[in-house]
Amino acid sequence: MLEVENLRVELTYSSADIVDEISFHIVAGEVLGLVGESGSGKSTIGLALLGHQRRGARVAGGEVRLEGDNILTWSPGRLRKLRGGVVSYVPQDPSASLNPALRIGKQLEETLEAHAYGGSSKARHDRIDEMMSEVLLPADREFLQRYPHQLSGGQLQRVALAMAFACRPKVIVLDEPTTALDVTTQSHVLGTVRDLCVAHGVAALYVTHDLAVVASVADRLAVMYAGRMVELGPKEQLFKSAAHPYTKRLIQAVPDISGRFELVGIPGRAPPPGHRPEGCFFAPRCEFADDKARREFPGVTHVSESHQVRCWHAEEVFAEAARARGLRKDGSGRDEQDKGLLAVRGLQAYYRSRHVLHDVNIEVWPRQCVAVVGESGSGKTTLARCVVGLHREFSGEVLLRGKALETSARSRDQQSRRQIQYIFQSPYSSLNPRKTIGQIIAQPLRLFSDLGRRDAEARTIEALERVSLSGAYLSRYPDQLSGGERQRVAIARALAAQPSLLVCDEVTSALDVSVQAAIVELLGELQRDLGLGLLFITHNLALIRTIAQEVAVMADGRIVEAGPVASVLDSPQADYTKKLLSDTPSLTTV
Amino acid sequence: MTDQRTDVDGMSEAPVEPVSSPPPPRRSKRSPLAMTMARALRLGRTKVGLALVTVLVAVAAFGPLLAPESTTAFVGPPYQPPGEGAVMGTDFLGRDTLSRFLAGGRSVLILSLLATVLGLIAGVAIGLIAAYSRGSMDDVIMRSMDIVLAFPQIVFVLLLVSTIGPKLWLLVLTVAATHAPRVARLARGAALEVVERDFVKAAEVLGEPRWRILLSEILPNITSPLMVEASLRLTYSIGLVAAISFLGFGLQPPAADWGLMINENRVGLTVQPWPVALPTLAIALLTIGTNLIADGLARALIGVDRGTAEA
Numbered sequence: 001m002l003e004v005e006n007l008r009v010e011l012t013y014s015s016a017d018i019v020d021e022i023s024f025h026i027v028a029g030e031v032l033g034l035v036g037e038s039g040s041g042k043s044t045i046g047l048a049l050l051g052h053q054r055r056g057a058r059v060a061g062g063e064v065r066l067e068g069d070n071i072l073t074w075s076p077g078r079l080r081k082l083r084g085g086v087v088s089y090v091p092q093d094p095s096a097s098l099n100p101a102l103r104i105g106k107q108l109e110e111t112l113e114a115h116a117y118g119g120s121s122k123a124r125h126d127r128i129d130e131m132m133s134e135v136l137l138p139a140d141r142e143f144l145q146r147y148p149h150q151l152s153g154g155q156l157q158r159v160a161l162a163m164a165f166a167c168r169p170k171v172i173v174l175d176e177p178t179t180a181l182d183v184t185t186q187s188h189v190l191g192t193v194r195d196l197c198v199a200h201g202v203a204a205l206y207v208t209h210d211l212a213v214v215a216s217v218a219d220r221l222a223v224m225y226a227g228r229m230v231e232l233g234p235k236e237q238l239f240k241s242a243a244h245p246y247t248k249r250l251i252q253a254v255p256d257i258s259g260r261f262e263l264v265g266i267p268g269r270a271p272p273p274g275h276r277p278e279g280c281f282f283a284p285r286c287e288f289a290d291d292k293a294r295r296e297f298p299g300v301t302h303v304s305e306s307h308q309v310r311c312w313h314a315e316e317v318f319a320e321a322a323r324a325r326g327l328r329k330d331g332s333g334r335d336e337q338d339k340g341l342l343a344v345r346g347l348q349a350y351y352r353s354r355h356v357l358h359d360v361n362i363e364v365w366p367r368q369c370v371a372v373v374g375e376s377g378s379g380k381t382t383l384a385r386c387v388v389g390l391h392r393e394f395s396g397e398v399l400l401r402g403k404a405l406e407t408s409a410r411s412r413d414q415q416s417r418r419q420i421q422y423i424f425q426s427p428y429s430s431l432n433p434r435k436t437i438g439q440i441i442a443q444p445l446r447l448f449s450d451l452g453r454r455d456a457e458a459r460t461i462e463a464l465e466r467v468s469l470s471g472a473y474l475s476r477y478p479d480q481l482s483g484g485e486r487q488r489v490a491i492a493r494a495l496a497a498q499p500s501l502l503v504c505d506e507v508t509s510a511l512d513v514s515v516q517a518a519i520v521e522l523l524g525e526l527q528r529d530l531g532l533g534l535l536f537i538t539h540n541l542a543l544i545r546t547i548a549q550e551v552a553v554m555a556d557g558r559i560v561e562a563g564p565v566a567s568v569l570d571s572p573q574a575d576y577t578k579k580l581l582s583d584t585p586s587l588t589t590v
Numbered sequence: 591m592t593d594q595r596t597d598v599d600g601m602s603e604a605p606v607e608p609v610s611s612p613p614p615p616r617r618s619k620r621s622p623l624a625m626t627m628a629r630a631l632r633l634g635r636t637k638v639g640l641a642l643v644t645v646l647v648a649v650a651a652f653g654p655l656l657a658p659e660s661t662t663a664f665v666g667p668p669y670q671p672p673g674e675g676a677v678m679g680t681d682f683l684g685r686d687t688l689s690r691f692l693a694g695g696r697s698v699l700i701l702s703l704l705a706t707v708l709g710l711i712a713g714v715a716i717g718l719i720a721a722y723s724r725g726s727m728d729d730v731i732m733r734s735m736d737i738v739l740a741f742p743q744i745v746f747v748l749l750l751v752s753t754i755g756p757k758l759w760l761l762v763l764t765v766a767a768t769h770a771p772r773v774a775r776l777a778r779g780a781a782l783e784v785v786e787r788d789f790v791k792a793a794e795v796l797g798e799p800r801w802r803i804l805l806s807e808i809l810p811n812i813t814s815p816l817m818v819e820a821s822l823r824l825t826y827s828i829g830l831v832a833a834i835s836f837l838g839f840g841l842q843p844p845a846a847d848w849g850l851m852i853n854e855n856r857v858g859l860t861v862q863p864w865p866v867a868l869p870t871l872a873i874a875l876l877t878i879g880t881n882l883i884a885d886g887l888a889r890a891l892i893g894v895d896r897g898t899a900e901a
Contacts, residue, residue: 388795389795390791390794390795409794409795409796409797410794410797412797414797417795417796417797420795421795422791422792422795424788424791424792425788426788429787429788429789430787430788430789430791430792431789432789432807432810432811433811434810434811435806435810443793443796443798444796447796447797447798448796490792493792497796
């Protein structure tokens with residue numbers, strides 16, 4: 001059906017390879033999951049299936065055969081016909097691929113017209129109706145008349161799916177199509193993708209960094225590391241007994257909803273094109289690495305007929321039970337003498353005339369992590385912003401150690417401002433790009449203490465080291481750092497204030513899974529070592545068992561269920577919690 | 591559907607070294623302002639503009655030292671064509687044209703620079719305050735700016751200068767006042783996007799004073815567009831100051847000044863064109879120069895390679 005053989009894509013200007021020696025095939029009706037961290041080259045491969053490359057990259061060798069025909073030799077005109085017709089693409093962000101100025105019905109029709117699908121206007125409209133019902137969207141005129149901005153994220157992604165499946169493609173490339181969606185929507189979209197591929201015999205390549213997602217949609221998995229496909233096999237086999245150390249570590253870095261396993265981040269980072277070491281690229285981060293691995297990149301070994309791997313030590317790794325994840329050390333349990341740190345009582349919040357939070361009550365104790373979970377729009381971020389004083393339109397009480405706080409951060413006294421620190425969702429936006437890391441971390445020191453220059457610098461370095469960064473970062477600018485490092489800097493800035501409560505608003509959602517694990521690990525450590533209280537806002541249910549002791553589930557601005565993590569997750573009472581739990585993808589349900 | 595986004599993950603965000611030791615700087619540490627300037631300098635138009643401005647600034651700055659005659663000495667009969675005793679001939683009173691030209695640039699340049707700087711400072715301050723305060727405060731500020739904007743610049747300046755009198759400080763202030771709302775608009779527009787970013791909120795949560803948020807969080811993020819605006823405003827200032835002098839509300843006779851020279855000598859244009867032509871040419875080239883620089887900066891800013899510059 002679709003075969004890729006020895007594909008090599010390199011940078012145009014330096015001829016450094018982005019990906020190389022990539023071979024795999026996908027049969028009709030099968031979903032192959034392509035997993036890897038940012039920069040591993042997975043999107044590059046996805047694009048190569050469409051005969052396309054990003055600016056600055058070119059295909060330097062290998063073949064992409066569609067029913068035996070190598071599309072890489074095709075003319076641009078022929079490729080254009082191929083794309084969207086025979087091979088189609090679903091991007092990460094559907095709002096970027098839909099024209100905001102055209103009604104969605106019109107856009108679907110244009111796709112069909114462009115590929116001369118359906119002989120008449122009537123036939124095309126029938127096809128659109130059919131497609132809309134397949135992706136579970138209403139096909140009535142009113143809906144098709146809407147513009148993209150009038151649709152929700154999930155609906156937009158469904159429209160993008162309908163568009164991709166419109167011309168009955170043989171191959172479809174899905175590039176992280178659910179990253180922007182919350183769990184409930186995500187699980188629906190994943191189900192739809194699965195059903196459509198099976199029903200229409202489409203060969204699908206599902207590109208993602210989220211193992212849990214791919215577990216619920218793919219048949220087989222291919223794991224990418226630094227431009228090489230290090231392991232390929234049926235997903236059950238990979239999850240049960242991965243033969244490559246990287247795959248194994250990757251699986252350990254995924255938070256599990258059952259919370260039985262400790263999260264283990266992968267130290268170090270993947271080498272980018274042009275900086276890849278001699279020998280096995282994973283060797284510098286690998287516990288199995290020996291001299292041989294540092295000298296020579298391993299070839300393909302077959303663990304079983306359908307399971308191949310590129311590692312010198314595949315047998316040893318394979319032999320170790322992949323699921324030997326460390327059980328969690330329990331740092332929870334609160335000291336009863338501690339006074340309540342934060343109490344939110346009868347909180348009602350508004351946006352202009354809209355009532356967004358209804359009678360919310362939450363308590364956080366020192367050394368305790370309270371998670372607030374809910375879908376986007378449930379009001380959980382508003383709650384966090386009320387607590388830190390960024391959202392002023394609320395009534396009810398926010399008490400810090402029993403003392404009521406003013407509504408806005410500016411009118412609160414210095415001590416309460418210092419004690420509550422906020423960590424933002426995106427470290428790309430929360431650090432001023434014009435300031436050095438040193439200046440950023442020194443900001444709370446300047447405001448909350450009167451340390452001299454030298455003491456302040458020592459404290460800054462101390463804060464950096466607390467988050468596993470070194471003093472050498474002081475003079476760097478945020479854009480010289482990776483996402484994970486930036487988030488560490490944001491945490492260091494909060495720590496410099498010597499807070500007693502950290503409010504974390506979706507702090508891991510902008511990060512890769514291996515980085516996410518490391519950040520959660522760090523927060524857990526800080527909570528234990530410094531006795532911090534944590535208000536941990538997230539939409540990722542799987543994360544909370546690894547970090548939180550208490551959980552509050554929010555829906556439509558109300559807390560529908562609250563209690564200790566174990567009891568809420570194991571025996572949920574509210575229907576909403578049950579639904580949320582069943583929609584969360586997990587590795588163990590495979 | 592088949593149009594690929596070019597920003598799919600890949601090398602653009604590929605990080606390098608392990609967490610514990612910092613990566614070597616992958617990008618230059620220069621601010622975007624410096625990078626914009628460096629990019630602008632590679633454009634032909636910027637080079638030409640810079641050359642023109644350099645030559646004319648040199649003429650204005652060092653001209654008085656090179657002038658062969660005093661600016662007020664009579665060296666021949668009025669409107670004497672170029673020749674012995676006066677290289678560029680004489681003006682309507684018989685003074686040396688070249689000497690008056692060389693001496694007359696300073697005032698234009700200094701006055702317009704001062705007006706531009708003042709206008710920029712006022713405009714940036716107003717724009718930042720409006721953008722940061724939002725709501726009714728923003729409306730009040732920007733609507734009152736709109737009122738000032740409704741007057742054509744030259745009419746506004748003439749109105750004030752002709753009522754109060756031809757004072758140089760007044761000229762500078764009024765020209766600056768006409769620039770301020772235009773700069774404020776731009777600064778507000780650029781800052782609106784920045785005030786929404788989380789680092790501003792982070793500073794608020796920490797209780798950073800407002801003025802500090804404006805100056806050290808927001809301002810450094812809008813320097814590039816302000817730079818373009820500054821060179822554009824300088825162009826307008828030169829034009830305005832010269833025009834006001836031409837109309838007689840700037841420097842007063844017998845001072846040497848380019849705008850004034852054009853006015854004084856226009857009657858004899860057919861007999862002795864040089865006292866008019868020289869300053870006209872100088873003002874034209876100077877404004878073309880600053881405008882080319884503004885254009886080059888603007889092009890560098892919105893960038894040919896905008897997509898790849900910042901991932």
